[in-house]
Amino acid sequence: MLLLEAAGLEKSYKGKCILKQSEPFQLFNKERIGLVGLNGTGKSTFLKLLTGAEEADTGYVHLFGTFAVVSQFEENSQIITSRSEGLWNLKGKSFETMSGGEKTRTQIAAALEQQPDILILDEPTSHLDMDGMDQLAKVLNHHHGAVLLVSHDRAFLDTVCTKIIELD
Numbered sequence: 001m002l003l004l005e006a007a008g009l010e011k012s013y014k015g016k017c018i019l020k021q022s023e024p025f026q027l028f029n030k031e032r033i034g035l036v037g038l039n040g041t042g043k044s045t046f047l048k049l050l051t052g053a054e055e056a057d058t059g060y061v062h063l064f065g066t067f068a069v070v071s072q073f074e075e076n077s078q079i080i081t082s083r084s085e086g087l088w089n090l091k092g093k094s095f096e097t098m099s100g101g102e103k104t105r106t107q108i109a110a111a112l113e114q115q116p117d118i119l120i121l122d123e124p125t126s127h128l129d130m131d132g133m134d135q136l137a138k139v140l141n142h143h144h145g146a147v148l149l150v151s152h153d154r155a156f157l158d159t160v161c162t163k164i165i166e167l168d
């Protein structure tokens with residue numbers, strides 16, 4: 001089942017072309033796609049266009065399901081259930097004083113609570129310790145829907161992904 005489709009996307013900032021999609025992108029249920037590419041190639045921008053966080057100059061995105069995002073630089077506090085706090089080792093923490101890894105765990109927990117069809121994660125492992133990475137890999141492998149993941153961690157990509165797309 002097709003959950004997301006995008007084609008012809010282009011995005012410029014201040015007249016400078018950042019992203020030009022050369023091939024259509026499709027995400028099907030149960031797929032786990034890893035998006036890789038050097039720093040600054042436009043991975044986060046591409047994800048923002050897919051979710052509507054940023055508007056594309058041209059092209060289209062068709063969404064056929066719900067999604068939740070774990071973004072690369074999130075500084076807004078999120079409220080999660082006490083069950084999630086237990087699962088992600090966040091009991092008694094307040095967002096203001098959380099470490100980077102704890103903030104990431106909070107975002108992951110909040111995204112999972114939504115039980116979305118598509119989980120979109122932008123470098124979720126960069127602040128996680130080994131246990132956090134193992135836990136994340138497990139939940140992504142068991143996710144009922146599709147996963148779209150940006151990461152620079154090859155081992156993590158190998159554990160989770162069924163397909164890799166490189167942005168050039």
Ligand SMILES: Nc1ncnc2c1ncn2[C@@H]1O[C@H](COP(=O)(O)OP(=O)(O)OP(=O)(O)O)[C@@H](O)[C@H]1O
Pocket residue numbers: 013014018037038039040041042043044045046072
């Ligand atoms: N709001 C903006 N205004 C101007 N330039 C931007 C904006 N957002 C992104 N860019 C530029 O677009 C390019 C792609 O950025 P993007 O964050 O998508 O890269 P990335 O592939 O996610 O990199 P990284 O691996 O470092 O996370 C960068 O050169 C960045 O400076």
Ligand SMILES: [Mg+2]
Pocket residue numbers: 043044045072122
């Ligand atoms: Mg990025």
